[in-house]
Amino acid sequence: MSAGLASVRRVIERWNRDQVLALAPDASSQKAAQGVSSPGKWSNAGVTAEAVWGECKGSGSKPYRACVDLSGPAYRCSCPSRKFPCKHALGLLLLWSADGVPDADAPADWVAEWLDQRRVRAERPAPAPRTAAGAAPDPKRAEQREQRVAAGLEELERWLADQVRQGVAGSRRHDHWDGLVKRLVDAQAPGVAGTVSRLGAVLGGEDWPARLLSEYALLHLLVVAHRREPPAPAVRGRVGFQTSREEVLAGETVRDLWDVLGRRDEEQDRLISRRVWLRGRASGRAALVLSFAPVGQALDASLVTGTTVDAELAFYPGSAPLRALVADRHGAVPATVPPGSALERALEEVAAALAGDPWTDSWPLVLDAVAPMRDGNGSWLLGGPDGGLPLHPSAGAPWRLVAASGGRPLTVAAEWTPQGLRPLSMWDEEGQVMVL
Incomplete structure (x- = not known):
């Protein structure tokens, strides 16, 4: 027997049925785990000194993939359960403790990828403690949150795939996302939960299907970006990991x-x-x-x-x-008129911001020598002889800006958004500021 397999045997001797059940979050999870612990429920299972894994038949067309890092223990499962460990991870451990999982020379590819991600995460420098009293943060609680967030984002990815496959016609109800929002909150991903909760705001315009698909694409990009190791600070912030x-x-x-x-x-x-x-x-x-x-x-x-x-x-x-x-x-x-930018330079700035953070939904600009005007369709723009940028629909007709401008160019501060500019303030020829 190889050294690796001998190590597995030693671990098996230490983990018995009672020890596995003691990991369950509640009594119902213990009962459910025993229901999925029979060999007939599992396929492609294996165990090494590092981990145990397998695929459990569920209600869907694809089996749930579950694995456990034995050094933690730490768990991962593709099921939508919000309990950690879920019944599949516990059932797999019960099967393993009964010597029902065959030994393997190396983890499956998807298990090895997860283990590598955990190792990279563990090697990252730990942030400074966030507790005012100087107490060290609880690593177990932090790891549990990482697992909950990962599971919540996996469920979001499956949900997005279902929406694209079924079409967005059924999304016309403002409560369409309520259940998903609650599950993301339970998964401790408040940032992405807040993004999903605001999707109903796009339903008001005539182009709502295109805007909704655009929002879905950004959510999918966030899920994919979070799987990279290590996730970028902007990604973790959008998901809901806050910097104190x-x-x-x-x-x-x-x-x-x-x-x-x-x-x-x-x-x-x-x-x-x-x-x-x-x-x-x-x-x-x-x-x-x-x-x-x-x-x-x-x-x-x-x-x-x-x-x-x-x-x-x-x-x-x-x-x-x-x-x-x-x-x-x-x-x-002393306040003076802030320096402004031409429209082309302002758009280059926005493009650079989006390149760094594709989920940016607003950015402040100071535009030099611009005035309100209408395009050929009667929509309002802010610009000059070479063109302009559309105003946000909520801005309405900018009559105060029209009156102050009188057709003359001004310095205007505005908030850029994907739907158009929101005017914030303007400075007249005498340098006086007007709040818009």
């Missing part, structure tokens, strides 16, 4: 004269979020400062549209960093 305020403030800061371009408040689920857009005079960097408050409570109003602040900003990690915290303020400075 303390970690952000402990990083490098960017000091500049920051022009406050505008702000927008939104209410969702009895919570108001305030988005404040800034741009650095010397760095040219864009920044977004977010604050939140329950309905009826005051929001942070320290960043006033049209002012310029001498401040140090700390940016959240990402390929195209945008969200930031004000780390330190050195006082206000």
Whole structure:
């Protein structure tokens, strides 16, 4: 017997039926696991010193793939269960403890890939502890969350495939995504759950099928990107792994004269979020400062549209960093008209941001020498003689901008979105700011 197989035998002797059942999250999981622990339920099973794996017949056309890293233990299964370990992982362990899984020289390819991903993740430098009291984070809890998120994203991928296969005609109900949102929340992926919960907003326009498919494509891209090792910080942030305020403030800061371009408040689920857009005079960097408050409570109003602040900003990690915290303020400075960009240069900036983070849905721009105008279809644009960019449908007719412009070009701050520009503020010929 090889050294590897001898190691497997030694592990089998240590794991008995009671030890396996003790891993179950509840009594119902114990009962369900025993129902799928018979040899007839499993195929392509194997065990090495590292892991045990197999394919269990389920209700679908494809069997569920389950595997267990014996060094953890850690579990992975393609079933949609939100319990860890699920009944298939437990059933596989029961079958293995009864010597019902054949020895193998090497893990199956899909098992080896998962084990390699776990090794890469384990070798990454650990982030600084996030607890204020200095207590070390619980690695077991962190690993459990990683597994829940991975399982939730796998379910999302299957759900997206079903939507594309069946067509989007059945998506016209605003509650179409409610069940999926709840499962993603249970899987501890709040970022992607929030994205899915807002899909109903695309149903209002005539082009809703194309927009919905575009949103599905971005969600699928996020799932695929999360499987890469290691996932990019922007990907983990979109999924819902948050970087703490303390970690952000402990990083490098960017000091500049920051022009406050505008702000927008939104209410969702009895919570108001305030988005404040800034741009650095010397760095040219864009920044977004977010604050939140329950309905009826005051929001942070320290960043006033049209002012310029001498401040140090700390940016959240990402390929195209945008969200930031004000780390330190050195006082206000006289406000002047912020430097603007031509339309072509502004579009190049947006393209660079999307290349770094394809899920970017807004970006602040300061446009130089532009005015409101109509195109041949009567839709409103913001631009000049060489063309313009369409306004967001929610912006309506920009009468205040039309009145202030009088046909003359102005400097206008706007929020770029895939559906068009949202005007934030403008500066007239005398340098006076007007909030739009």
